[in-house]
Amino acid sequence: MGSYVPSTEREREEMLRAIGLERMDDLFRDVPEQVRRAAALRLPEGLSEMALRARMEALAAKNRVFPVVLRGAGAYSHYIPAIVKSVASREEFVTAYTPYQAEISQGVLQSIFEYQTMVCELTGMDVSNASVYDGASAAAEAVAMCRDRRRTAALISATAHPDTIATVQTYCRAAGVEARVVPERDGVTDLEALRAMLTPDVACVVLQSPNFYGAIEDAGAAIAAAHEAGAKAVLSCNPMAMALLRTPGELGADVAVAEGQPLGLPLSYGGPYLGIMAARQSLMRRLPGRIVGETTDVDGKRAYVLTLQAREQHIRREKAGSNICSNEALCALTAGAYLCAVGPQGLREIAQRCVDNAHYLQSALAQAGLARVGDAPFFHEFVTECPADAERLMRALEDEGILGGLPIPGGILWCATETVGRAQMDRAAEVVREVLACS
Amino acid sequence: MQLIFEKSRTGRGSAILPPSDVPAAPLPQALRRQAPLRLPEVAECDLDRHYAALARRSHGVCSGFYPLGSCTMKYNPRIDEELAQLPGFAGVHPLQPARTAEGCVEVLKEAEAALCEVTGMDAMTFQPAAGAHGEFTGLLLIQAYHRARGDAARTKILVPDSAHGTNPASAAMAGYAVVNVPSGPDGCVDLQALRAAVGPDTAGLMLTNPNTVGLFDGNILEITRIVHEAGGLCYYDGANLNAVMGIARPGDMGFDVVHLNLHKTFSTPHGGGGPGSGPVGCKAFLRDFLPDSRLGGHPGAQSVGQVRAFYGNFAVTLRALCYILTLGGPGLREASENAVLNANYMMHALKDTYDMAYDHTCMHEFVMTLEKLKHETGVSALDVAKGLLDAGIHPPTMYFPLIVHEALMVEPTETESRETLDEAVQALKDLAREAHEHPEALHARPLTAPVRRPDEVGAARNPKLRFDFA
Numbered sequence: 001m002g003s004y005v006p007s008t009e010r011e012r013e014e015m016l017r018a019i020g021l022e023r024m025d026d027l028f029r030d031v032p033e034q035v036r037r038a039a040a041l042r043l044p045e046g047l048s049e050m051a052l053r054a055r056m057e058a059l060a061a062k063n064r065v066f067p068v069v070l071r072g073a074g075a076y077s078h079y080i081p082a083i084v085k086s087v088a089s090r091e092e093f094v095t096a097y098t099p100y101q102a103e104i105s106q107g108v109l110q111s112i113f114e115y116q117t118m119v120c121e122l123t124g125m126d127v128s129n130a131s132v133y134d135g136a137s138a139a140a141e142a143v144a145m146c147r148d149r150r151r152t153a154a155l156i157s158a159t160a161h162p163d164t165i166a167t168v169q170t171y172c173r174a175a176g177v178e179a180r181v182v183p184e185r186d187g188v189t190d191l192e193a194l195r196a197m198l199t200p201d202v203a204c205v206v207l208q209s210p211n212f213y214g215a216i217e218d219a220g221a222a223i224a225a226a227h228e229a230g231a232k233a234v235l236s237c238n239p240m241a242m243a244l245l246r247t248p249g250e251l252g253a254d255v256a257v258a259e260g261q262p263l264g265l266p267l268s269y270g271g272p273y274l275g276i277m278a279a280r281q282s283l284m285r286r287l288p289g290r291i292v293g294e295t296t297d298v299d300g301k302r303a304y305v306l307t308l309q310a311r312e313q314h315i316r317r318e319k320a321g322s323n324i325c326s327n328e329a330l331c332a333l334t335a336g337a338y339l340c341a342v343g344p345q346g347l348r349e350i351a352q353r354c355v356d357n358a359h360y361l362q363s364a365l366a367q368a369g370l371a372r373v374g375d376a377p378f379f380h381e382f383v384t385e386c387p388a389d390a391e392r393l394m395r396a397l398e399d400e401g402i403l404g405g406l407p408i409p410g411g412i413l414w415c416a417t418e419t420v421g422r423a424q425m426d427r428a429a430e431v432v433r434e435v436l437a438c439s
Numbered sequence: 440m441q442l443i444f445e446k447s448r449t450g451r452g453s454a455i456l457p458p459s460d461v462p463a464a465p466l467p468q469a470l471r472r473q474a475p476l477r478l479p480e481v482a483e484c485d486l487d488r489h490y491a492a493l494a495r496r497s498h499g500v501c502s503g504f505y506p507l508g509s510c511t512m513k514y515n516p517r518i519d520e521e522l523a524q525l526p527g528f529a530g531v532h533p534l535q536p537a538r539t540a541e542g543c544v545e546v547l548k549e550a551e552a553a554l555c556e557v558t559g560m561d562a563m564t565f566q567p568a569a570g571a572h573g574e575f576t577g578l579l580l581i582q583a584y585h586r587a588r589g590d591a592a593r594t595k596i597l598v599p600d601s602a603h604g605t606n607p608a609s610a611a612m613a614g615y616a617v618v619n620v621p622s623g624p625d626g627c628v629d630l631q632a633l634r635a636a637v638g639p640d641t642a643g644l645m646l647t648n649p650n651t652v653g654l655f656d657g658n659i660l661e662i663t664r665i666v667h668e669a670g671g672l673c674y675y676d677g678a679n680l681n682a683v684m685g686i687a688r689p690g691d692m693g694f695d696v697v698h699l700n701l702h703k704t705f706s707t708p709h710g711g712g713g714p715g716s717g718p719v720g721c722k723a724f725l726r727d728f729l730p731d732s733r734l735g736g737h738p739g740a741q742s743v744g745q746v747r748a749f750y751g752n753f754a755v756t757l758r759a760l761c762y763i764l765t766l767g768g769p770g771l772r773e774a775s776e777n778a779v780l781n782a783n784y785m786m787h788a789l790k791d792t793y794d795m796a797y798d799h800t801c802m803h804e805f806v807m808t809l810e811k812l813k814h815e816t817g818v819s820a821l822d823v824a825k826g827l828l829d830a831g832i833h834p835p836t837m838y839f840p841l842i843v844h845e846a847l848m849v850e851p852t853e854t855e856s857r858e859t860l861d862e863a864v865q866a867l868k869d870l871a872r873e874a875h876e877h878p879e880a881l882h883a884r885p886l887t888a889p890v891r892r893p894d895e896v897g898a899a900r901n902p903k904l905r906f907d908f909a
Contacts, residue, residue, distance in 0.1 A: 004516060037685060101833060108493070133568035167746060174575070245466070309899070330711055
């Protein structure tokens with residue numbers, strides 16, 4: 001049995017004696033007999049480290065890791081530079097708690113301050129927080145930032161990620177906010193419908209661009225419409241795309257949110273990921289969660305601290321704007337290290353490679369018989385028709401070590417990042433051609 | 440030290456991407472960002488050293504004793520880190536066909552079974568990313584239960600005044616009015632006050648047991664009975680589960696819903712603030728209300744919906760499962776016993792020097808009150824905490840719970856040796872002596888940290904939240 005308790009049997013006895021007790025059970029006299037467990041937990045005996053490793057390696061072997069991933073849909077296969085993993089696995093970062101004691105947490109605090117700055121640069125916004133759980137919950141928190149007593153409804157585009165829509169709906173339902181879904185047309189937000197839905201009770205519009213289908217939305221027009229109606233605009237973006245595309249700041253958004261996973265975080269079956277949140281200066285005090293600020297110490301030295309804490313749950317309790325306490329700090333540090341490792345030029349090149357590869361894949365698939373659905377410009381995802389049985393197509397691709405696009409109602413959602421090359425995409429197209437020929 | 444932006448020089452960087460073998464597909468000019476992208480440009484060596492310097496200016500469990508009350512800063516096993524990074528887990532896409540992710544599904548199922556056994560629950564979701572997220576999710580279950588029964592009158596959640604701030608904040612997020620229930624002089628729930636507070640408008644009670652003053656509430660069966668008889672449900676905040684694994688289960692205490700903090704009790708590292716994992720367990724009658732992932736499966740008709748994307752912080756859950764498998768049933772109980780033993784050992788050694796808020800056998804943590812010390816010497820809980828920094832010890836939680844004045848909340852955890860506890864006791868005794876002999880010296884502490892008492896008021900008054908490139 002493995003154990004991380006250093007005290008030996010003898011030391012335990014001595015410590016018990018030191019406090020005037022005889023047996024371990026004496027420590028638990030406050031626990032009523034009726035709830036105190038006589039029986040042991042029905043769990044197996046503990047494992048040695050070697051046995052544990054064998055056990056987990058066997059479980060890992062039951063998963064398939066695809067050498068070629070042509071599926072995104074909210075979780076993206078990007079290359080993670082070795083330096084990023086190395087930096088992010090430093091034990092002082094990994095094993096620290098929230099930096100409550102600023103004097104011995106300057107490293108963690110500075111890493112967050114640097115992260116906040118990088119998020120502002122990426123998104124074109126004024127202020128960033130230290131992160132929230134993921135992109136979907138970031139969108140839900142953003143809605144909470146925008147509502148007030150008069151404006152108690154939120155609009156969310158049908159082209160946002162389904163998990164984001166579902167999460168926003170959950171948070172809204174709980175808070176008594178009505179979440180109305182703006183319909184899509186040809187794979188993008190229906191702007192006419194949006195304008196008609198912008199009633200005086202609407203606090204904000206949540207839009208995603210590139211959207212779930214990969215299309216780059218006319219976010220500027222949607223945001224302008226929201227502002228004309230007195231509502232705020234929340235733009236959910238892809239941080240990788242921000243290297244190339246007009247930023248939420250340039251487009252006029254009031255709050256920018258993003259799933260930060262593309263910035264150096266492994267797929268890991270869905271988490272931990274990173275909720276990026278940034279806002280205009282005027283909304284600074286409505287941002288949820290930790291925020292790090294710069295100040296000076298008693299000797300006049302530059303120092304970093306958790307700040308604007310009067311917003312938070314440990315001070316305001318039920319009057320706080322959000323309940324968030326733990327966030328995704330280590331993921332934020334990882335994203336920061338990733339952005340430093342690739343630099344501005346590197347990020348632009350990786351983003352452009354995603355675009356180039358995705359466009360190559362799209363035309364290869366079209367030639368193989370999978371026509372694209374929709375015609376909006378796209379970043380690194382797009383939808384094709386699916387004239388064949390999607391399941392059969394996916395299995396055929398799997399046989400070649402390719403995780404194909406995600407079957408969705410009305411087609412298949414494909415993605416290409418910098419991790420794939422021409423030969424692999426050609427092979428995928430060939431498999432598609434073969435499957436279509438046999439159906 | 441310099442910020443990474445101050446180390447940036449135009450043109451520096453690393454080569455990561457191979458040459459392209461597909462045609463360029465430039466995006467239309469109208470879609471392109473115009474704003475400059477001022478990310479750092481640094482050589483890899485300088486990047487490495489920058490983070491090494493930041494690491495030196497941080498304090499983790501790896502650096503020294505970390506008795507931060509309510510946070511369970513136990514040792515984070517290295518093997519679990521390594522296994523969580525196996526390519527066979529780290530490389531799995533959340534939307535892979537289930538037949539290609541059987542190992543991941545098994546991890547979640549095994550973790551669910553083990554944690555249900557530890558808590559006495561029947562089902563569990565791993566979607567919540569942290570404790571507060573779990574609280575919100577658990578309250579949604581309670582809400583869905585009442586609504587499904589057509590009971591719309593239950594609009595209030597009871598929260599003891601000793602509760603973590605997240606409890607009332609979560610209740611408010613779930614649309615509830617919060618009723619604060621005062622604690623009795625013994626730090627436990629005042630049964631009279633509870634009886635007076637419950638009624639047909641009670642949706643539920645949120646409780647931590649052992650509570651935030653480190654005591655096991657012996658009236659727990661009576662408490663949950665009172666709430667149940669009023670028609671409410673009982674929510675267990677699992678922040679303090681480290682005291683009672685294998686000894687008492689929330690399910691047996693009468694709780695209907697629990698959240699756990701895998702980053703506390705189950706040894707997954709806290710990463711300087713996260714990621715955590717806050718799975719929510721429930722009794723069978725609430726199972727149908729659990730969250731579901733819309734893309735990853737079909738949401739149940741009664742599900743409360745999603746609280747985030749996919750299935751939660753999977754790699755954190757995986758580490759927790761590794762920990763559970765390593766300790767096994769007897770090991771989990773051993774961990775709790777020794778966590779409680781260590782706390783009592785420290786408390787006993789300190790009680791002649793410091794006033795204990797509740798001088799009674801504690802669970803895994805105890806709370807000291809420095810009110811008298813402050814009155815006598817002017818030295819506050821904050822001063823003593825800052826003094827500990829010079830001893831290489833992370834201070835206890837300060838000024839919490841709110842019902843104790845000048846509180847220092849100490850949670851040593853089971854992974855600390857007697858020598859470490861003895862050293863911390865000595866350091867605290869030395870500080871008490873210094874408080875009486877040279878109180879002014881303590882106001883100036885710490886002396887050895889990279890910075891000393893940063894101006895927090897100034898930081899909040901003139902927020903500077905990003906590097907200024909100008």
